[in-house]
Amino acid sequence: MKIYDISMSISENMQVYKNKEEKKPVFSVTRDFKTGNSFETNIKMDMHTGTHIDAPLHMIRDGATIDKVRLDKFISKCKVLDFTNVEDCITKSNLEKKCIEENEFLLLKTRNSFKDCFDYNFVYLEKEAAQYLKEKKVKGVGIDALGIERNQKGHPTHKILLSSGIIIIEGLRLKNIEEGKYIIIALPLKFVGVEASPVRAILIKDM
Amino acid sequence: MKIYDISMSISENMQVYKNKEEKKPVFSVTRDFKTGNSFETNIKMDMHTGTHIDAPLHMIRDGATIDKVRLDKFISKCKVLDFTNVEDCITKSNLEKKCIEENEFLLLKTRNSFKDCFDYNFVYLEKEAAQYLKEKKVKGVGIDALGIERNQKGHPTHKILLSSGIIIIEGLRLKNIEEGKYIIIALPLKFVGVEASPVRAILIKDM
Numbered sequence: 001m002k003i004y005d006i007s008m009s010i011s012e013n014m015q016v017y018k019n020k021e022e023k024k025p026v027f028s029v030t031r032d033f034k035t036g037n038s039f040e041t042n043i044k045m046d047m048h049t050g051t052h053i054d055a056p057l058h059m060i061r062d063g064a065t066i067d068k069v070r071l072d073k074f075i076s077k078c079k080v081l082d083f084t085n086v087e088d089c090i091t092k093s094n095l096e097k098k099c100i101e102e103n104e105f106l107l108l109k110t111r112n113s114f115k116d117c118f119d120y121n122f123v124y125l126e127k128e129a130a131q132y133l134k135e136k137k138v139k140g141v142g143i144d145a146l147g148i149e150r151n152q153k154g155h156p157t158h159k160i161l162l163s164s165g166i167i168i169i170e171g172l173r174l175k176n177i178e179e180g181k182y183i184i185i186a187l188p189l190k191f192v193g194v195e196a197s198p199v200r201a202i203l204i205k206d207m
Numbered sequence: 208m209k210i211y212d213i214s215m216s217i218s219e220n221m222q223v224y225k226n227k228e229e230k231k232p233v234f235s236v237t238r239d240f241k242t243g244n245s246f247e248t249n250i251k252m253d254m255h256t257g258t259h260i261d262a263p264l265h266m267i268r269d270g271a272t273i274d275k276v277r278l279d280k281f282i283s284k285c286k287v288l289d290f291t292n293v294e295d296c297i298t299k300s301n302l303e304k305k306c307i308e309e310n311e312f313l314l315l316k317t318r319n320s321f322k323d324c325f326d327y328n329f330v331y332l333e334k335e336a337a338q339y340l341k342e343k344k345v346k347g348v349g350i351d352a353l354g355i356e357r358n359q360k361g362h363p364t365h366k367i368l369l370s371s372g373i374i375i376i377e378g379l380r381l382k383n384i385e386e387g388k389y390i391i392i393a394l395p396l397k398f399v400g401v402e403a404s405p406v407r408a409i410l411i412k413d414m
Contacts, residue, residue, distance in 0.1 A: 009274065009399050010397055010399060011398075011399040027398075027401065030229075038362070039402040040255065043398070046248075050397070075208075075210070188407060190216050192217060193218070194234065196247075
């Protein structure tokens with residue numbers, strides 16, 4: 001069994017969406033070996049920190065919260081698609097050139113995976129491409145940017161996917177991953193009543 | 208494939224260690240559909256909130272941090288052992304009655320799994336029992352209390368396990384799990400430089 005870690009490291013100097021100060025995680029050491037005999041830390045973080053899953057509530061009023069999404073959505077056969085040559089956004093036409101099967105989790109590898117700082121012009125999934133994936137009945141869509149869309153009024157890509165029960169993972173790191181088939185495991189923490197969760201996302205080959 | 212969720216829900220009224228106020232997670236909604244067109248939350252939480260993994264640094268000066276532990280520790284064959292009849296602590300003698308194999312992840316099911324409030328007299332793993340598991344070369348040990356030990360001066364159970372590279376999971380929920388063999392998946396978030404992480408822990412049967 002070969003395990004590939006496709007998660008962002010979570011630290012105070014990591015990239016955050018639009019470099020907003022309030023989105024940076026803050027760690028506090030509450031005990032260490034100078035003051036006691038153990039080491040303990042707490043964290044303040046946004047639910048959309050690093051590699052994370054969006055549940056429907058993120059963009060859909062009264063949508064499902066992260067604790068209500070079935071766990072088998074997060075352990076799935078999966079396909080990584082290489083779009084590293086795409087400049088601006090992934091379109092329906094880009095997707096039509098790939099073999100996409102029903103009930104598959106798709107991960108979109110782009111030039112975003114090669115950037116460690118937030119890129120205001122990150123490659124995203126265009127709304128008609130999202131509609132195409134809805135029609136293909138995929139199980140989930142992951143991308144290697146902190147957002148799955150930008151500059152689309154009303155967030156149509158999010159809404160098309162989330163209203164169809166299609167899970168979104170943002171903030172993947174796919175630089176070292178080749179196009180092909182894998183098993184993905186990306187389980188959210190069991191936060192009650194919220195719209196998202198950071199995850200440790202991995203791919204497995206030859207399970 | 209049958210998936211069993213063995214994680215605690217994370218909410219503001221969950222049980223925390225010794226009911227300490229500062230250990231309770233705090234959620235803040237930073238945007239909702241009254242003030243914007245999306246829902247966003249952040250959280251302040253202790254790394255030992257709910258179901259979580261302790262890395263060596265928790266009790267060992269200069270011990271490995273959670274991001275340095277190999278990922279194959281967290282995806283493993285695993286055995287649930289039923290100790291629901293134990294009153295005070297799990298001893299070497301209790302363990303000797305069970306079949307324990309090298310490189311196995313052991314989960315200790317006790318009466319703790321049936322309590323939703325913090326129990327100051329929770330069942331724990333006694334230090335000689337920890338030494339026995341070290342000699343058996345298990346991969347990891349999980350328990351259904353927020354601590355793997357109590358009232359043992361110097362935290363010997365933690366130290367014996369963590370100094371041997373044996374992973375500890377605390378805060379499991381095993382009420383509905385029968386003794387037997389499973390696959391466990393319990394991946395920590397990729398926090399850099401800290402001693403622990405909350406996890407979503409699951410068991411899989413018939414993968």
